[in-house]
Amino acid sequence: MSEQTSIPADPELDPTASYATDQSVVRRLSGLLRASAGVKTVYAPATGQPIATVPVSSPDDVVAAVRSARRTQQSWRSVPLAERAAILLRYHDLVLDHRHELVDLVIRESGKARKQAFEEVAHVAMTARYYGRKAAEFLEPQRKLGMFPILTRAEQRFVPKGVVGIISPWNYPLSMAMADGIPAVLAGNTVVHKPDSQTPLTALRAIELLYDAGLPREAWQPVNGDGPTVGGAIIQNTDYICFTGSTRTGRLVAQQAGERLIGCSLELGGKNPMLVLRDADIHRAAEGSVRACFSSAGQLCVSMERLYVADQVYDAFVTAFVDRVKKLRLSAGTGWDVDMGSLISKAQLETVTRHVEDARAKGAVVLAGGKARPDLGPLFYEPTVLSGVTPEMECFDNETFGPVVSIYRFSDEAEAIQRANEGEYGLNASVWTRDGKRGRAVAAQLVAGTVNVNEAYGATFGSIDTPMGGMRSSGLGRRQGAEGIRRYVDPQAIATQRVLPIAASHGLSDETYAELITGALRVLKKLGRP
Structure with missing residues (x-):
């Protein structure tokens, strides 16, 4: 029986209601779009109520945006790197100054809890500051060893790709909308960007603040619409593609990019494992696991869906973990006291429900949660913990992308590592132990683009100097770090020969x-x- 606490949403205390439904704001943000194909209503997932009517773009709008962006790119790349970096540092301050407004929009459009919405603000600000400070290190020309000392001078320059197409997801409507484009424009590219059509207002406001920081409007042009139509037009007309979404769609993006011989970076799906080793701090691991599994209602590419727990601590850990899960506070409210919000769509709710019911019907045990909560909102589902999950169950190796986690016992650490590495994915993983050195040794054996020791996802996600991305079917390329900006440039070698040929x-x-x-x-x- 679930014991999750529900907090009623109080419209009088809802700071997003006035901002997100202010029609003058909606009109202003909609005016940033190139859009001539009608309108679409955006709904608040937590309540099912309409937020705004937003214009929709056509393929011709995308072509016009790319044409304009390509013209602007020729002058934008000539702007001194220090001036481009200064725009990002101003943007850092503007994002923090407008943090409450941005958080409100994230909550309104995505349904997530306030504490998780704030993570997005912090991540965007850190990304802008990091690249603003590191620009010269990553992009200034570099001297290289020539063929012969003194006689051969060799250097490497970095040439921007041109127009970068960004297709960002609904689950992190602020962070994923901006974090990939920030290094792209710093590198001298321009951007044509399609945020997810379920969450366009958050991205539009964040882009507007970038204009306020000094970025030319033609350097980052938003369009709005569905993936096949508008996203397809972006892929067919830009010079590089950055996509975050499902593995199924990512394969189609890669195929289309490959046909045009343009590059792409893809952050895709995951079935992320966590290992709780025999010497783990039980209470710290249990608390971290709650955040790992149920932040943003589990709609986080790097959230945990599989927990492997050592025999020696299994019973104590499960008791501590399930107790915390049952005490999570669910609500459509917008205060800091909410632990978990809503799913984003009916399709997500249907997937979560199907996975849980299939597992239950085939013998899995529901330790917590296990049902929808329409009393809280149309798309709420309780944070759910399953044991006894077996390979014939749909949730065993298919990504749920919702508040559902399966928990498994292990006796042999090598076996646990092998089980964690099974499947097609390799996005994120987590290891819990009192011995950091041992944890890092285990982490090095896991097939995942990021591995956090004694943390779920925040340590790698927040360490902007480290690359972030997937292995195997979890993606191609990396965001963050040097890799996150150099994906947007082509290295060019220039060598000058002196005296002798x-x-x-x-x-x-x-x-x-x-x-x-x-x-x-x-x-x-x-x-x-x-």
Whole structure:
């Protein structure tokens, strides 16, 4: 029997109601779009109520946006790097200054709890500051070793791709909308961006603040509409694609990009495992697991859906974990006292319900949760913990992307690592132990683009200097770190030869020249030259 606490939403205390439904704000944000294909109503998932009517773009609007962005890119790339970086540092401050407004929009459009919505604000600000400060290190021309000391000067430059197409998801409507585009424009590209049509207002307000920071409007142009139509037009017209979404759609994006011989980076699905080792701090691990599994109602690419717990601590951990899960506070409210909000759509609710009912019918035990909560809102589902999940159950190796986690016992650590590595995905993982060195050793054996020790996802997600992305079917490429900005440039080598050509000259025969080169190469090796 579930004991989750429900907190009634109080419209009088809802700070998003006035902002997100203010029609003058909606009109202003809608005016940022290139859109001529009608309108679409955006609904608040937590309540089912309409938020706004937003214009929809056509493929022709995308073509016009790309054409404009391509013209602007020629001048934008010539803006000194320090000036481009200064825009990002101003943006950092604007995002923090407008944090309450942005959080309110995230809550309104996505249905998530306030504490998780704030994570998005912090992540965008950190991303802007990081790249604003590290721009020169990543993008200034670099001297390289020439073929011959003194005689050959070699350098590497970084040439922007051109127009970057960004297709961002609904689950992190602020963070994923902006974090990928920030390094793209810093690198001298321009952006044509399709935020998810379920959450366009958050992205539009964040883009508007970027304009306020000094970015030319043509350098980041938003469009709105469905994936196949508007997203497809972006893929067919831009010079590089950045996509975050499902693995199924990611494969289609990669195929279309491949046909055009353009690059792409893809953050896709996951069935992320957590390992609780025999020496883990039980209460710390239980608290961290709650955040790991149920932040943003489990609608987080890097959230945990599989918990592997050592025999020695299994019973104590399960008791502590389930007790915390049952005490989670669910609500459509917008205060800091809400622990978990709503799912985003009827489709997500149907997937969660199907996975739980299939597991229950085939013998799994529901330790907590296990049912929808229409009394709280049309798309609420209780945070759910399952035991006894077996391979024939749909939730065993298919991503649920909702508040459902399966818990498994293990006796052998090597076996646990093997089980954690099973399946097609490799996005995120987590290890809990009192011994950090041991935890890192286990982490190094896990097939995942990011692994957090004694944390679920925040340590890697918030460490902007480290790359973040998936292995196997969880994606291609990386956001964050040097990799996160250099995906948007092509390295160009420029070498200048002095005094002597790299060829026989001054009367030398080709044979004599070859012998001289052989001797020179031997000398360079003795001198320790690479």
